[in-house]
Amino acid sequence: MKDAGRIPGAPRRLQLVLDADFLARIEAALAQALPDWGLDRGLRLDLLSVSENANFLARDTGLGDLVVRVHRPGYHDRDEIISELAWLDALARDQVVPAPRPVPFRDGRLIADLPDGDQMRHVVMFRYLPGQEPEPGDDLAGWFETLGAMTARLHAHARAWQRPVGFRRKVWNFNTMVGDTPLWGDWREALGLDREGHLLLARTVARLKDRLADIGTGPARFGLVHADLRLANLLVDGRDLSLIDFDDCGFCWYLYDFAAAISFIEHEPYVPELERAWVAGYRTVAELAKDEAALIPVFVMLRRVLLTAWVASHAETPTAQALGPGYTAGTLALCDTFLRG
Known part of the structure; x- marks a missing residue:
């Protein structure tokens, strides 16, 4: 990232x-x-x-x-x-x-x-690809419907593509994201995290571990994905949308691509509308059953905890400095909602 x-x-x-x-x-x-x-x-x-x-x-x-x-x-x-x-x-x-x-x-x-x-x-x-990052006021739902369809095409290609000999990308699973071998830092080091917050995050991570174990990593759900389709990696040029920055592409759950798309805005009230638009767009290209789409909140929570760890491990960056401990507080609020769900 x-x-x-x-x-x-x-x-x-x-x-x-x-x-x-x-x-x-x-x-x-x-x-x-x-x-x-x-x-x-x-x-x-x-x-x-x-x-x-x-x-x-x-x-x-x-x-x-x-x-x-x-x-x-x-x-x-x-x-x-x-x-x-x-x-x-x-x-x-x-x-x-x-x-x-x-x-x-x-x-x-x-x-x-x-x-x-x-x-x-x-x-x-x-x-070079022309365009600008879409803004929250730029009919995001419309662009998310387009993004859903594009993501489905990415996933279909990833499933069918005969990867070359020696192909190797990182595996984004529970352990490498929020477990024992995290690639982006340890959530326990979250900025401003107190004892009560630590306990809440620990319960959330434990719930994520159980839910992800139930979901599994079979080929129908887990494969090659972009893994960082957030707004900064989308380029709008007129009526066209391009995807950039495949630097984090790797093997992960397919639905994680939606969670990545709402990075840093997971708490916003318009996110449910973006999710509906993304799912609708995805379904114009590929099947996405209702029970599968119902798993999306698990991956949104996973991504949010991962980003909370990233902010802590990259505290010198302007993004982390702009977000600060407030991002951790927002994560804890989402944890509380997730655990109640």
Whole structure:
């Protein structure tokens, strides 16, 4: 998950974690790598976002507008990134949904390695997609119906696609999200969490563990998903919607994609309308039985606890600072409702 998207209520400006030395190093290293893509070494690079990954816009008269993504070390390895790019390429080839298309080197490679001190950073390039993040006032229900249909097409493709040998992405399950091996931090470290709140969260996590065990991870419910379809990763361009930032795609419950879509707005009163619209859109493409749709609140609660842990483990980021302990308080209110349900 990148920290570039504006959260509701945050100032309308790019939210960045800026380190001038880091940016200078990366830009200098990128200048040396640009010729591998057939680009001029002096091509201007404009920073789009930076937190865990740094994203730059490059405008080339020949190749057009491009996005260069510089990965943070230690999160995804080369095989995982190649796997993400393989799915994106397949989605483009099969015309499933509008999504970023990887741009290879002149020799066909897809990943560059940039030296950064004593470590290496992986770098990939994508075709730029136009558009703006939808706002809560922008007929979100209408866009969520479109998103539901697009998500169903993603899931259908994921089920049918013959993944290449060596395909490997992270598995998002109870343990890796809120259990013993969390990828995004420990919910017990939630900002402002007191003893009473800890007990409430612990009961919620225990309930989630039981519910998810009952739901299971069979192929009808669990497979390759985007896993981060929040508003910041949707681009509205006129009447068109594109999906970006597949950096967290992996194996998870299919219905989790709706939960991710309402990240940071789970508490808003219009969320039930968004859910109805998303389900209606999904059903225009694929079957979604009533008893299956009834499981959505489990995944919304799971995502909210996961994000609460993420905020705590990324306390230096503008998103976490804007949300602060208030996000934990909101999580506890949702926990109380969930446990009463």
